[in-house]
Amino acid sequence: MNCYFDRSLAAQYKSVSQKIRVMTEAWVTENIACPRCWGSRLAHLPQNTPLGDFSCPPCGSQYELKSKRGKVGRKIVGGSYDKCIERVMSNDNPDWLVMSYDAAELCVEDLWFVPKHFFVPEIIERRKPLSEHAKRKGWIGCNILFDEIPAQGRIALVSGRIPAARSDVERRVKLAEKLYTGNLGARGWLMDVLACVNKIRDERFTLGEMYAFEPELQVRHPGNNNVRAKIRQQLQLLRDRGLLEFEGRGVYVKKARG
Incomplete structure (x- = not known):
């Protein structure tokens, strides 16, 4: 596994966030197999697909990627608070891939797989509404309290630029599945x-x-x-x-x- 991004993919973009999005998503499709079935590498879904960024063609699992510069720490910035809560409470919310990356070297540091049943409303933190001077005044975002997800639900795929052994990932995924409940x-x-x-x-x-x-x-x-x-x-x-x-x-x- 090559942990470095393909910089050439970002050449046509001016926005830093757009560059990172394109490079990180391309890296996932080139390097990550579905941790649920290992049937194939993840396929990129069309942009703005409401239920995620990637899918596994053989088993149909869907994944959303959240990337953060530097260490992930306690929180990850999410999107709309209401939409995030709505998705967490639905039956078709995607699994998550959480990535930390080195912005200077443009490479993956860590990557976790978080099964969707570990997401509950209690880990979604409501942020203050945007001020009346903001373009989207009144809009309410959220933070994902990453450190409040039990360790059994934070399954390392890459740690310190080193891929996890498939046998270890499979063991941890089986353990995580024991904790599934639909209610x-x-x-x-x-x-x-x-x-x-x-x-x-x-x-x-x-x-x-x-x-x-x-x-x-x-x-x-x-x-x-x-x-x-x-x-x-x-x-x-x-x-x-x-x-x-x-x-x-x-x-x-x-x-x-x-």
């Missing part, structure tokens, strides 16, 4: 409790340690008046899906990491 409300709780589990450093932890996250989860789910019961329910679900083992007496052991 949006249930999905939000599952991802939030999983994120709390990930924050506990030890492989073995107690129910009491999980209850310490009760205030945080209450803020994220203000309509629920029995957070502790919900924590126990989600831990059982994670156990049933093979991510945790229950030892009894309120003790859990992590079986699979991202």
